[in-house]
Amino acid sequence: MKKNTFLLLFAAVFLFACKKSDVPGVPVDEVPIDTGYHYKSDYAYNLNVVYFVASDKTPNADYHRRISELMLQGQDFYGKWMKHWGFGDKSFGLMKDVVKKRIKIVEIKGKLDQSNYPYDGGAGAVLKEVDEYFAAHPTEKTSDHTLIIMCVKDIEADKAPFYGLGRNCFALDYPGMDIKDLGAATPEGIKATGWIGGLMHELGHGINLPHNGGQKSENAQFGTSLMGAGNSTYGKAPTYLTKADCAILNNNQVFSKVKKTDWYAPFNATINHLNAKFEGGNIVVSGRLSNAGSVNYINFYNDGNKNGIGGNKDYDAVPWSTQKIGVDSFYVSMPLSEFSNTEDYAYELRIMLCNENGSLMNVPYPYEIKNGIPVIDFGDKKEYSKTNWQVIDFSSEETVQEDGKVANLLDRNSTTAWVTRWNTNAPTFPHHFVVNMGQALVADGFTFTQRAGSSKIKDMQILTSNDNISWAVLGNYVLKDVGGPQFIYLPSPKTFKYFKVIVTSATDGRQYASLAEVSVFKN
Ligand code: ZN
Numbered sequence: 001m002k003k004n005t006f007l008l009l010f011a012a013v014f015l016f017a018c019k020k021s022d023v024p025g026v027p028v029d030e031v032p033i034d035t036g037y038h039y040k041s042d043y044a045y046n047l048n049v050v051y052f053v054a055s056d057k058t059p060n061a062d063y064h065r066r067i068s069e070l071m072l073q074g075q076d077f078y079g080k081w082m083k084h085w086g087f088g089d090k091s092f093g094l095m096k097d098v099v100k101k102r103i104k105i106v107e108i109k110g111k112l113d114q115s116n117y118p119y120d121g122g123a124g125a126v127l128k129e130v131d132e133y134f135a136a137h138p139t140e141k142t143s144d145h146t147l148i149i150m151c152v153k154d155i156e157a158d159k160a161p162f163y164g165l166g167r168n169c170f171a172l173d174y175p176g177m178d179i180k181d182l183g184a185a186t187p188e189g190i191k192a193t194g195w196i197g198g199l200m201h202e203l204g205h206g207i208n209l210p211h212n213g214g215q216k217s218e219n220a221q222f223g224t225s226l227m228g229a230g231n232s233t234y235g236k237a238p239t240y241l242t243k244a245d246c247a248i249l250n251n252n253q254v255f256s257k258v259k260k261t262d263w264y265a266p267f268n269a270t271i272n273h274l275n276a277k278f279e280g281g282n283i284v285v286s287g288r289l290s291n292a293g294s295v296n297y298i299n300f301y302n303d304g305n306k307n308g309i310g311g312n313k314d315y316d317a318v319p320w321s322t323q324k325i326g327v328d329s330f331y332v333s334m335p336l337s338e339f340s341n342t343e344d345y346a347y348e349l350r351i352m353l354c355n356e357n358g359s360l361m362n363v364p365y366p367y368e369i370k371n372g373i374p375v376i377d378f379g380d381k382k383e384y385s386k387t388n389w390q391v392i393d394f395s396s397e398e399t400v401q402e403d404g405k406v407a408n409l410l411d412r413n414s415t416t417a418w419v420t421r422w423n424t425n426a427p428t429f430p431h432h433f434v435v436n437m438g439q440a441l442v443a444d445g446f447t448f449t450q451r452a453g454s455s456k457i458k459d460m461q462i463l464t465s466n467d468n469i470s471w472a473v474l475g476n477y478v479l480k481d482v483g484g485p486q487f488i489y490l491p492s493p494k495t496f497k498y499f500k501v502i503v504t505s506a507t508d509g510r511q512y513a514s515l516a517e518v519s520v521f522k523n
Helices: 005-022 063-084 123-136 187-206 216-222 243-249 406-410
Strands: 048-053 106-109 146-151 168-173 270-279 282-290 295-304 318-323 329-335 346-355 360-370 373-375 390-394 431-450 459-465 472-478 484-503 517-521
Touching: 048 063, 048 123, 063 168, 063 187, 063 243, 106 123, 123 146, 123 168, 146 187, 168 187, 243 295, 243 318, 243 346, 270 346, 270 360, 270 373, 282 295, 282 346, 295 329, 318 329, 360 484, 390 406, 406 431, 406 517, 472 484, 484 517
Parallel strands: 048 106, 048 146, 146 168
Antiparallel strands: 270 282, 282 329, 295 318, 295 346, 346 360, 360 373, 390 431, 431 484, 431 517, 459 472, 459 484
């Protein structure tokens, strides 16, 4: 693989300079020639910036200066908002030569031509070569986060990856893309704003940020959220990072000035108690965590189903962020007046636990706005303890390719789920499980907690029994295609010791079923 062209270029100049010693009377180093850049960083980790050039392309002229300048400006932008929201003087780390205003860019010459790195599905081929490069040059990899800038000639015709993918993200460099044009009302300016703003937005994904659109009053004051539609305003009109963004970045590896060994290791905090209500114009949510140890911030995203929920349909999510209270508690009051849109939609509140080691955990709760009023029904019910409950019969469970064991239904952890077997001999509907509660209990209803994943339960029947021999049908029910708890209210209290759930369809139309948790409550 080719190293940085500029280093080679300056190395060549240096060699040429040395040859002066061949000339009689001219000593070596008589004229000191600056041979290159001296990259340093205050950070313990630095964003890897890769310039990827397909085999049929040549690097765009002056890219080192152009990319350096826009990345340094981006570092200032991210740093400005970290400071604004009280997270101190920090941004993403970059290896940089402060005097010469250049950052270290790793140039990688692709093995294949551009047609092998298309927008759709081309990221894998690029990442494979980037990984190979870093495996061969381990000292050049300075963190787990990599921005890959694809060198293109025609920004419209050269379809190259342009999105975030885990801790990697892709952006494009076209000939002449320059920070000096940013925001100008010229063809170059419009182009630069779109693609440089796009780069900064994709970089956000590459350093763990989800989409979110900001609160109404913040948008009025600070402009457009970068992780909302801010890719089209960056450098042209006021653009900002939300506090929720900065709470995530505060724990990010490349924002850290200290080394740690447990970056992004999973953590096992769970939301143990949750109270939620709409009161005085505010959605008020409070709760307690178990194993809250290193969780420091809790983010709340209200994602309305105007254009869909989650994935790439959450640009309009309205965010809040709060510090953990004491050892294990949280509280937030979210005024409905801060929603830019309060039309009647289904909503998902995603509670995100932000852990000090950078790991994030999302726990979704469904609600809806009806006649302009939030209908909040996801707080705790008085659920019976499940300590002595057992699943005594079930159709299948996936335990080879994932931990989908049926016992996950009763472990009070909504991040683990029962998943029907799919690795081999995947059975189709109906799927079922039977729970023995150990004693006859009076129930007002059930809590079915959908997992945040595929093949959630759609159609199902619940049956009850007191002897596990004769069964009575309680009813047929339909669960919604949203993660988090959903409640089934019985028209009158029922007493039973056993219950059976028979699943006959999944929300995504596939043949499997999954469920995070099942509980019974008495109000
Ligand atoms: Zn995005």
